[in-house]
Amino acid sequence: MAIIELKHVNVDFANHTDKTVHAVHDVNLSIEKGTIFGIVGFSGAGKSTLVRTINLLQKPTAGTIKVNGTEFIKDGQQIITNKNLQIARRKIGMIFQNFNLLNEITVIENVAFALKHSGLKEKEINAKALQLLELVDLKDKANFYPIQLSGGQQQRVAIARALANEPDILISDEATSALDPQNTQQILSLLKKLQQELNLTIVLITHEMAAVKQICDQVALMQLGEIVEQGNLHDIVLRPQSDLAKSFVGGSGAVINTLKSLKLAELKDNEVIYQLVYSMANVTKTIVIDLYHEIGVEVSMLYGNVELLDGEPIGTLLVLVKGNPTKQEATLKFLKEANVTVTRLDEKGNLYG
Ligand SMILES: Nc1ncnc2c1ncn2[C@@H]1O[C@H](COP(=O)(O)OP(=O)(O)OP(=O)(O)O)[C@@H](O)[C@H]1O
CATH class of the missing domain: 3.40.50.300 (P-loop containing nucleotide triphosphate hydrolases)
Incomplete structure (x- = not known):
């Protein structure tokens, strides 16, 4: 009620x-x-x-x-x-x-x-x-x-x-x-x-x-x-769904601070930063390795965290993915099929674009 x-x-x-x-x-x-x-x-x-x-x-x-x-x-x-x-x-x-x-x-x-x-x-x-x-x-x-x-x-x-x-x-x-x-x-x-x-x-x-x-x-x-x-x-x-929700969930607190402290140089053409958010119960723990083996992209981890939402472990990873545009597209497809919420960020932690 x-x-x-x-x-x-x-x-x-x-x-x-x-x-x-x-x-x-x-x-x-x-x-x-x-x-x-x-x-x-x-x-x-x-x-x-x-x-x-x-x-x-x-x-x-x-x-x-x-x-x-x-x-x-x-x-x-x-x-x-x-x-x-x-x-x-x-x-x-x-x-x-x-x-x-x-x-x-x-x-x-x-x-x-x-x-x-x-x-x-x-x-x-x-x-x-x-x-x-x-x-x-x-x-x-x-x-x-x-x-x-x-x-x-x-x-x-x-x-x-x-x-x-x-x-x-x-x-x-x-x-x-x-x-x-x-x-x-x-x-x-x-x-x-x-x-x-x-x-x-x-x-x-x-x-x-x-x-x-x-x-x-x-x-x-x-x-x-x-x-x-x-x-x-x-x-x-x-x-x-909205950019606002994405920026609160994605570019929030720890993630922005991490990117700021890393002071990354401007990203190269083949580099993309993603924030990945997923329920640990539904997503295999080896996604980063799987991406390397299955898609052939190089994935560097910038930040990782697990928090409990009402008792359910939710993982957040911030990754830098290196690969050509075709591989980047395949990466996105792979992650979406794996039930991972993907938000693209720029090197300062803002929503990309
Ligand atoms: N009494 C008032 N007279 C004129 N404008 C006001 C008044 N109270 C609030 N505002 C304006 O209304 C808008 C919303 O303010 P509000 O304080 O509700 O926002 P908020 O999200 O609670 O932000 P904060 O966390 O900074 O308080 C702001 O632009 C503010 O300047």
Whole structure:
């Protein structure tokens, strides 16, 4: 069952030059209850504006928004009363890149703050706040001030606070972008645990495909206010259709860094760089050797990695293939028949062409 439904949602801003910015354009999204849904795109793609329409922190210019069975907006008009919206918003938690904690009060007071309209007595509020801190493994830091905690710990406090009113939905807006890799891993693992234990629906905005690969079930790729491609993570990684998906899956993070650090000279006419992505279960482990024996091309490995997508090992190889045009064509045919997703890159890691 869809817990979040957006239909033909638009958000326009008038900017100072009197030109309209179409920050979100005709977006349709259906997010199933209990899933982790990633929204990925470069800076300025419209991700934050889009997710802020889910709790009407941003009113859309047009479209229909239904959350948890209640229509908030129909054909651009707000139909939920402000009072009911206030109540509905308590069931939509939110965490941000910069944690947004109050630094002058303690960790437990930060969490308790979110419960001030809950109708609970002070004692009950404190007990619940402590319980929430236990959930994020920070009970021992209850009386610390945010400033005394690491970034990862501060984000865990923010998560505890966001969960205070037992939300059905948690929106994470670049929540790991300011964290080091270790803290990023911890926060992503915590989000996964919360999804599983609380049947929480999580909308994860990020510009990092690695975060999406680690925990998302579904993913939408956004560019210039539009959703360019969406689907389940497995399909997007193994069969990206759009250039945007290819550049996120293919030319993403590690691959681009590898190519940059190699500082390859301009490729010769008979040299081509490919990124190969494949399910390890379906593809023979000897593809590089097979290419040499069967097609007669020379294959140099530039980078290799295996990662788990929902428990399934997915291999990524970056290879430089040397051979004349006929052999290059045969290479592509061979790889496609072997169920390998092939993306051609230039020597800097950009999509070729
Ligand atoms: N209040 C506003 N007034 C005018 N333009 C805005 C406003 N908010 C956002 N925009 C513009 O809308 C576009 C989308 O911005 P948005 O912040 O949603 O993108 P994003 O994908 O979340 O990027 P980032 O990760 O950098 O925040 C940008 O061009 C931005 O400048």
